[in-house]
Amino acid sequence: MPDDLNWAIGGEAGDGIDSTGKIFAQALSRAGRHVFTSKDFASRIRGGYTAYKIRSSTDRVQSVVDRLDILVALTERTIDENMDELHEGSVIIYDGERTEMQDVEVPEGMIGLDVPLQGLAEEAGGAIMQNVVALGAACEVTNFPIENLDSALEKKFGSKGESLVENNKQAARKGQEYVAEEYDHEFDYDLDTTDNDYVLLNGDEAIGMGAIAAGCRFYAGYPITPATDVMEYLTGRIERFGGEVVQAEDELSAINMALGAARAGARSMTATSGPGIDLMTETFGLVAQSETPLVICDVMRSGPSTGMPTKQEQGDLNMTLYGGHGEIPRFVVAPTNIAECFHKTVEAFNFAEKYQTPVFLVSDLAMAVTEQTFEPEEFDMDEVEIDRGKVVDEDEVEAWTDEKGRFQPHFPTADGISPRAFPGTDGAAHMSTGLEHNSLGRRTEDTEVRVEQVDKRNRKVETAREEEDWEVREFGNPDADNLVISWGSNEGAMREALGFLEDDGIDVRFLSVPYIFPRPDLSDDIEAADEVIVVECNETGQFANLLERDALTRLKRVNKYNGVRFKADELADDIKERLEAEEVRA
Amino acid sequence: MSSEVRFTDFKSDKQPTWCPGCGDFGTMNGMMKALAETGNSPDDTFVVAGIGCSGKIGTFMHSYALHGVHGRALPVGTGVKLANPDLEVMVAGGDGDGYSIGAGHFVHAVRRNVDMTYVVMDNRIYGLTKGQASPTSREDFETSTTPEGPKQPPVNPLALALSAGGSFIAQSFSTDAQRHTEIVKQAIEHDGFGFVNVFSPCVTFNDVDTYDYFRDSIVDLEDEDHDPTDRDAAKDKILDADKEYQGILYQNEESVPYSELHGLDSNMADIPDGAPEGAMDLVREFY
Numbered sequence: 074m075p076d077d078l079n080w081a082i083g084g085e086a087g088d089g090i091d092s093t094g095k096i097f098a099q100a101l102s103r104a105g106r107h108v109f110t111s112k113d114f115a116s117r118i119r120g121g122y123t124a125y126k127i128r129s130s131t132d133r134v135q136s137v138v139d140r141l142d143i144l145v146a147l148t149e150r151t152i153d154e155n156m157d158e159l160h161e162g163s164v165i166i167y168d169g170e171r172t173e174m175q176d177v178e179v180p181e182g183m184i185g186l187d188v189p190l191q192g193l194a195e196e197a198g199g200a201i202m203q204n205v206v207a208l209g210a211a212c213e214v215t216n217f218p219i220e221n222l223d224s225a226l227e228k229k230f231g232s233k234g235e236s237l238v239e240n241n242k243q244a245a246r247k248g249q250e251y252v253a254e255e256y257d258h259e260f261d262y263d264l265d266t267t268d269n270d271y272v273l274l275n276g277d278e279a280i281g282m283g284a285i286a287a288g289c290r291f292y293a294g295y296p297i298t299p300a301t302d303v304m305e306y307l308t309g310r311i312e313r314f315g316g317e318v319v320q321a322e323d324e325l326s327a328i329n330m331a332l333g334a335a336r337a338g339a340r341s342m343t344a345t346s347g348p349g350i351d352l353m354t355e356t357f358g359l360v361a362q363s364e365t366p367l368v369i370c371d372v373m374r375s376g377p378s379t380g381m382p383t384k385q386e387q388g389d390l391n392m393t394l395y396g397g398h399g400e401i402p403r404f405v406v407a408p409t410n411i412a413e414c415f416h417k418t419v420e421a422f423n424f425a426e427k428y429q430t431p432v433f434l435v436s437d438l439a440m441a442v443t444e445q446t447f448e449p450e451e452f453d454m455d456e457v458e459i460d461r462g463k464v465v466d467e468d469e470v471e472a473w474t475d476e477k478g479r480f481q482p483h484f485p486t487a488d489g490i491s492p493r494a495f496p497g498t499d500g501a502a503h504m505s506t507g508l509e510h511n512s513l514g515r516r517t518e519d520t521e522v523r524v525e526q527v528d529k530r531n532r533k534v535e536t537a538r539e540e541e542d543w544e545v546r547e548f549g550n551p552d553a554d555n556l557v558i559s560w561g562s563n564e565g566a567m568r569e570a571l572g573f574l575e576d577d578g579i580d581v582r583f584l585s586v587p588y589i590f591p592r593p594d595l596s597d598d599i600e601a602a603d604e605v606i607v608v609e610c611n612e613t614g615q616f617a618n619l620l621e622r623d624a625l626t627r628l629k630r631v632n633k634y635n636g637v638r639f640k641a642d643e644l645a646d647d648i649k650e651r652l653e654a655e656e657v658r659a
Numbered sequence: 660m661s662s663e664v665r666f667t668d669f670k671s672d673k674q675p676t677w678c679p680g681c682g683d684f685g686t687m688n689g690m691m692k693a694l695a696e697t698g699n700s701p702d703d704t705f706v707v708a709g710i711g712c713s714g715k716i717g718t719f720m721h722s723y724a725l726h727g728v729h730g731r732a733l734p735v736g737t738g739v740k741l742a743n744p745d746l747e748v749m750v751a752g753g754d755g756d757g758y759s760i761g762a763g764h765f766v767h768a769v770r771r772n773v774d775m776t777y778v779v780m781d782n783r784i785y786g787l788t789k790g791q792a793s794p795t796s797r798e799d800f801e802t803s804t805t806p807e808g809p810k811q812p813p814v815n816p817l818a819l820a821l822s823a824g825g826s827f828i829a830q831s832f833s834t835d836a837q838r839h840t841e842i843v844k845q846a847i848e849h850d851g852f853g854f855v856n857v858f859s860p861c862v863t864f865n866d867v868d869t870y871d872y873f874r875d876s877i878v879d880l881e882d883e884d885h886d887p888t889d890r891d892a893a894k895d896k897i898l899d900a901d902k903e904y905q906g907i908l909y910q911n912e913e914s915v916p917y918s919e920l921h922g923l924d925s926n927m928a929d930i931p932d933g934a935p936e937g938a939m940d941l942v943r944e945f946y
Binding site: 228286288356449496498499508 | 718725738
């Protein structure tokens with residue numbers, strides 16, 4: 074009786090795929106089951122194949138796999154699109170009366186459940202509830218208590234009135250009863266429920282929540298997939314804490330607004346994706362040169378140019394590391410899972426203010442559109458610490474003034490971090506500029522001052538290297554000869570891949586690295602291993618290149634850039650193959 | 660803040676590097692006087708500027724200031740003001756900065772109606788890059804990049820502002836110190852986005868839109884019985900291409916600034932030492 078479930082609903086965009094999937098994911102989560110979701114979607118509003126997939130287990134799940142047990146197919150194409158993942162015994166729920174499904178043939182070996190979704194929905198009060206009928210049918214197939222679905226329906230429709238909730242509950246029951254009566258079949262599923270109390274959220278939401286927790290009060294952004302959820306999350310919430318979200322006219326405006334708010338003393342952020350980061354690039358230098366604390370979030374998607382806006386990639390690393398003319402110190406932090414999106418966002422704000430630098434918070438589409446269950450304690454607000462760095466008040470200003478009584482916001486301190494006075498502080502009025510400047514913030518072309526200020530700004534990075542804990546998350550066998558390193562959202566798939574590799578007798582030590590710059594020194598780890606593979610969703614191996622430079626050695630790589638995130642079982646195969654390969658890719 | 664503030668308190672100890680005779684001296688002096696006379700002090704004032712001759716203003720004034728990138732001063736000012744409503748925010752720009760590279764931001768800043776003052780030093784030429792046509796240059800104005808003139812009509816910034824829902828639209832002449840100061844003062848006191856286009860002649864590169872030209876052609880709206888609250892009358896004046904007006908062309912007395920509409924009244928720099936009260940509710944929403 075399998076307890077693991079790989080479920081999906083697919084159809085055309087506009088079929089309500091997302092909200093239906095989310096309802097089922099919530100029902101599973103409310104039943105104390107772990108959930109990991111993923112989405113296949115196209116860059117269009119209506120039409121085009123789209124799917125919402127759920128992997129669920131009472132154990133923790135943190136990646137997608139190449140396996141689909143139950144598929145709610147609203148269109149024939151849905152079956153074709155998922156053929157690779159369907160297997161013998163997979164259950165396909167469909168409505169044979171639906172136009173798109175009239176010629177459907179359930180592949181041999183699979184169980185087709187033809188359920189009049191629309192008809193039953195109409196009986197319950199409206200055709201629009203046809204997807205909920207399918208959810209009821211799925212409950213029957215999986216022996217999953219339908220009361221959990223009720224609770225998710227209440228959450229979804231509660232604000233729209235009691236009768237709507239009741240109708241939906243009825244619709245679900247009609248689906249359940251139809252399958253029970255019409256298909257006298259013993260299904261192999263028995264989904265356990267537990268008393269665990271999970272929360273279900275995606276990476277963008279975790280970033281937004283982290284921002285509010287960290288005291289972010291100002292957000293300016295421009296809508297772009299897949300970063301928009303950050304803005305949507307903050308809108309309506311940040312106001313409760315005295316903050317504001319501004320939808321700017323473009324990304325240039327967004328980052329400059331965020332810079333202005335940061336300059337005024339607010340914790341401030343903007344979030345965008347690749348093309349938006351391109352537009353913001355000019356201002357990176359201004360942020361760094363004026364030593365303004367700012368969190369710039371890049372939720373990566375497939376590039377270059379407009380690329381594949383709804384597909385996964387980790388291709389912007391070089392952009393966040395090197396984007397902008399001239400040379401500027403900046404931090405690049407890349408959360409490795411959804412909970413980390415929360416924690417690293419809090420940390421990003423602390424870095425930004427402690428070191429008065431731009432901090433790039435780099436996430437990706439795979440995390441942004443994925444929902445995952447967590448214990449609420451993993452987002453413990455009591456543990457959030459705020460470090461605003463060297464902010465001076467009016468009593469401290471004098472200590473930082475020159476012989477003429479002028480405040481020196483860029484004083485070249487030993488640790489490279491200068492005093493910072495919020496506007497409105499008496500006696501500290503000063504100029505900030507993107508021009509090279511002296512300690513007063515005034516323009517200079519003096520060669521010595523130039524060198525002094527460049528060194529001062531870069532010294533902040535050295536200070537951070539010494540002061541902060543550049544932790545690495547370690548999994549697998551610490552003594553294994555094979556070392557796999559990844560960054561960003563690959564952690565989940567890789568952790569599960571360890572199990573598959575172990576089954577094949579392959580022992581792996583896995584390091585998941587959340588810091589790109591400054592980053593932990595992995596040279597010794599690389600040196601100690603026989604084989605080192607760097608896993609990332611891009612073609613050129615941007616992170617591998619960095620590590621190679623650090624360790625002065627050539628590393629093997631597993632790169633995926635077809636627009637789809639790593640799947641655990643597939644990743645295990647790739648690693649196995651790479652370990653067996655003799656030649657390192659030139 | 661206090662009546663003891665004098666306009667010279669807004670002067671930095673750095674001497675302006677504008678060309679002798681530049682209109683920007685008068686424009687800046689009027690800004691400093693207006694700030695002092697409206698009761699502001701350098702410590703509660705934030706001046707934002709972009710790039711070009713106008714962009715240097717933050718260096719020559721004494722206040723909190725940011726000298727940013729080309730054309731983006733208005734978004735910066737917006738962020739500053741929304742984050743701390745107690746600050747007096749003044750944004751300075753030039754005709755290139757504001758109406759060319761920053762034109763998009765200009766239109767949106769106008770319609771956003773954040774309570775700040777935008778002063779544009781309009782000399783109808785690019786000065787710092789040594790004499791190319793600007794968006795407000797005349798159609799037949801010969802420059803190094805437009806030897807036969809731009810052959811396109813100049814931008815009418817006042818018309819842009821009016822059509823975008825501007826709540827305070829004014830124009831002044833930098834050398835008419837008293838009127839210019841008065842107009843900027845009213846822009847500061849206006850509840851919302853106070854926009855002042857200032858004729859600020861470039862004595863080095865523009866031999867057409869000169870002090871003499873403006874002195875001879877300018878018409879003061881105070882002499883015309885113009886009612887600035889009458890939007891139709893403002894429209895007629897603004898679209899009148901034959902005259903150079905000085906004064907307040909339009910003021911919406913009902914103007915409600917962005918912060919008030921959005922209920923923003925606190926300084927966003929003030930945050931608690933840890934996550935804010937009630938932050939755990941954010942987690943519970945995900946059940």
